[in-house]
Amino acid sequence: MRLSALVVARNEAARLPACLASLAPADELVVVLDRSTDESAAIARSHGARLLEGGWALEGERRNAGIAACTGDWILEVDADERVPPELWAAIRRVAATSPHGFHRLRIDNYVGERLILHGWGGSFGTTLKPILFRRGAKHWRAQRVHPGLDWTGTEGERITEAGIRHEVDRDISDMLRRLDRYSSAKAADLLAAGDIGSLPDNIRRCLSRILKCYVARRGYREGGWGLLIALCAGLFPLLAHLKARLEPERHRG
Template sequence: MSGAAPQAANRISALVVAHNEAERLPECLAALGPADEIVVVLDRSTDGSLAIARARANRVIEGDWPLEGDRRNAGIAACTGEWVLEVDADERVPPALWAEIRRVCASSAHAFHRVRIDNHVGGRLIRGGWAGSFGTTSKPILFRRGAKRWRAQRVHPGLDWTGTEGEKITAHGIHHALDRDISDMLRRLDRYSSAKAADLLDSGKIGSLPDNLRRFVSRFFKSLVSRGGWREGGWGVLLAFCTGLFPLLSHLKARLEPERHGGRPRGGDRQAGP
């Protein structure tokens, strides 16, 4: 953490929410050294994450949160800085980006800012093709405390904001070690779609098969063509497939195996999706 204390209004809390991330957490926390405060939220971790977090963080919170939105809100509430930088355990904040973050926090009149995300699969940087809920090239992860609230959902919960959005930070990006390889990407698709199926069942609106087939086609096209996935060759095709399949697979899990994902559909599969 930084030596010279900045003005109180510009203090930055770095927040990490993790589950069994003992392998990735050390590098993530080391890269957060320039922050004025590090807060780690551990959700049902059973590996060595607790010892790692206690060695580097100012505050460690343990708990059991079935919903992603709830555990992230708990972490935000624990931060004391005027600004919060919310990163995941598989993300690294390079030194050059810290300088840009400090500049923005010192001069911004806005409530939040998006930060460029550089997604890597294995050792390969993949710039094009990220779309939908399967990946993004920027996220609103730098914000004033009190400006951001996550909704009560399991996967990719929605956000409610207080205040205006400022400039996007693009000169430097966060290094995101998203997937180790293709098999890891497919396992992530399976996890995400299972969690989304549970959210659909909770809402009682799982959508229809025709609608989700159309979403598959439109998301595949958006990822491969509109978002430049074609420039990535075979990786772009794979990414477009996963991006399009995510809502369709979530729907099919909720429709065909509701008992595995929290119950039975409460409104039938002809209802409009969220």
């Protein structure tokens, strides 16, 4: 049972070495670089990766290109800011060798700087479980710019939680706010492309609902001010995207 590890990145020379080193136990390493201009290509080659370079307007398209380039029976798809701990590989191999299912979710440990934040993630701004281990042919990304939807073939299997993938999601609060700006701009472009930006009242309701869900239902309150900050960002994401599409369509129309 061959396992491919897939990384899709753009100008991630600073974080790519540690990511690729953590994927060394895979049978095949595939790296997709989208319009990268830094040393990412050289770094990928130095780790023995099969390299696919190009330019894709949509996140879903470049991720599907990476999946198509993999030849393993199973694929582990991670981002450049993620690290697979050594103690997780035994569980990954066990599941790939025995699972009758199409995909599995893995535990994600999210860090802001060096602080591990366990609670409160959600609302398209972060997650503690991701469906990133899957059979080749089971996963297809939709044609969207940010957080594209997924279409699956096959059923979902057990969650793999023996250890968490280290996700260095943000460096600090300013980095988190810059991410919110990027994500909401990309989402505004998706809304305009779809021809439906929604209404202001609906997006205000979504904002408040997401804040409450992240801070209360997902126990963000247990993280103190960090949980409140994450809840605010998760809630503002759809509202900012709507306002950008509504007020500045010429800046965000793809």
